[in-house]
Amino acid sequence: MKCSRPQWAFTLIRTAMAAAGTSACLAWALVAGTGYSQAGSAEQAPQSAGSPRLSVETLSGVEDAVDSRRAEQLASKIAELDSIVFEKQQLEGDLRTAKSELSAIELQLQNTKKLIRSEVDGFLGQSTDRKRLDDLLDEHKGSAESAATIAERVSALEKDLGSKHLKFSVATRDVERLKSQLAAEMRERNSRKIQAIARKLDKTIRFEQSVSFRCSASKSLSACLAEHRNDGQMSQWVLDNYQRALAADIRDQVADVTLDTAWYRYRTRTDFVQASMSLDGTVNAQMNIEATVTAKKMMPCAILDVSYEQCDSKMHSLIVRSNKYGDQVRINDQDYGATPVSLVLDGGIYEIQVTVGGTTQQRTLSLKADQVLNFKF
Structure with a gap:
């Protein structure tokens, strides 16, 4: 069997490029599946269609409207999310490179195996010398060791990427929770303003x-x-x-x-x-x-330049009281201080907690009319 080096080298390069392209597509599928694109990172990775664009600048209008600790928390969490996305993109790039190298070395192993078989057949037929066979065996051994090393690196990168995906999911959930809380806080402030303005x-x-x-x-x-x-x-x-x-x-x-x-x-x-x-x-x-x-x-x-839905919704009064001094009220994960707490809220479901010392009482309220809640400890 005759096989010149330029011919099989060309085949090796072309096959390696094809393998790299497949790995890149798989890595891109992982990125697109996250449902998030970092603003300003268009040069680093393609942006999936429909991904939300989250950035600190998005909050500028919100922070002007609401001087809220929640807005600062949301800005910090979005910055953390951006950092996770950047690290995840780097890992995905490293993983694509490692998989491409692995595909190339595996292809090289296949070719060296074919050459070894050819040389063994020639050696047994006394048509080649031992040095050529030894060189091929050494080349195959080196390729096998490189393949094992790259495979370990691919495995480690996949593990790190899985961990980063988990952090990304947790950070995304925290951002959505903070956005929801901030929107609720803004809605409540607007509701109080609407009530105050409507009377005049x-x-x-x-x-x-x-x-x-x-x-x-x-x-x-x-x-x-x-x-x-x-x-x-x-x-x-x-x-x-x-x-x-x-x-x-x-x-x-x-x-x-x-x-x-x-x-x-x-x-x-x-x-x-x-x-x-x-x-x-x-x-x-x-x-x-x-x-x-x-x-x-x-x-x-x-x-007020707010959604007209807030003027259409039915508002109700909610008063929360307890029989203890120094208690703390929390409604839908938002702190309201000590009782008595008096609010005007939209109708809906509210989780109300009152804590005194280390003791907490909690009630789920469906607000459909003006209501007073009394907590006894």
């Missing part, structure tokens, strides 16, 4: 307004005043005065109030308190206007 929206405002218009000089002043309509201007007058009055009332909840006429309804009553008419029919008058404004249900959410 319906109001009656009174203001004066000067008008000037043309009327037929043949008509009397009273007839001109009776015929005059302010429909085109009244909406803007009410908006300006209502916005000014409301901004003063809710400045504690909202720093800058900009209203839209679609957020409320109104009715007005006008009286002319002073009027004059010139010879050319120009009427100048002073009006007293009383406007009764009724807010629409979604108006508090529109002012």
Whole structure:
């Protein structure tokens, strides 16, 4: 059997490249299966479609809206998750390289085995010398030792990668839990603001307004005043005065109030308190206007720029008390301090814990109406 080195070397390289490609696809499947892509790591690894993009910058708007310890915890946990993803990507790259090397060395072993068989056949047939056979046996032994070493490295990398996958899953779960808690905290704060604002929206405002218009000089002043309509201007007058009055009332909840006429309804009553008419029919008058404004249900959410669902949901009062001093209340994994605790919450399921010393009592509450919970120790 004749086999020149350039030919089988070319076959070895081509087969090794194919094996490396298969390993790379398998490693990429592992990355895509995690459901997470590190922001800014596009040069290190392809990003799977639909993966959430988590980064500290994502929190900037949330931290501005809610000065919360939960937001800091979430930022720290996301940073930890980014670090795990980076380490996992490095391990996956090392694993791809090691598997490629293993495939190449295994292919080399197969080729050396074929050559050894050929040389043995030639040796037994007295067509070759012993030195050629010894060289091939030494080459095969070295390849076998390299294959064993690389196989051990692949096994160790797979073990490390499995451990990293576990850490990634735990960190991802913690991030989702913190995001949920932060969203609940924001929702509760918004709910309190909605309740505070809603009580101040319906109001009656009174203001004066000067008008000037043309009327037929043949008509009397009273007839001109009776015929005059302010429909085109009244909406803007009410908006300006209502916005000014409301901004003063809710400045504690909202720093800058900009209203839209679609957020409320109104009715007005006008009286002319002073009027004059010139010879050319120009009427100048002073009006007293009383406007009764009724807010629409979604108006508090529109002012706060939050989801309208919060204005549609039914809110209930929850009061938690106990018979001990120095207790601590925890609702849905969020601390509320010592009793009595008074909250306005959406209807739903709540896990309520009260701890005194080392003793904790817990109740699961389905909040469907205003309720008071008393804990006795």
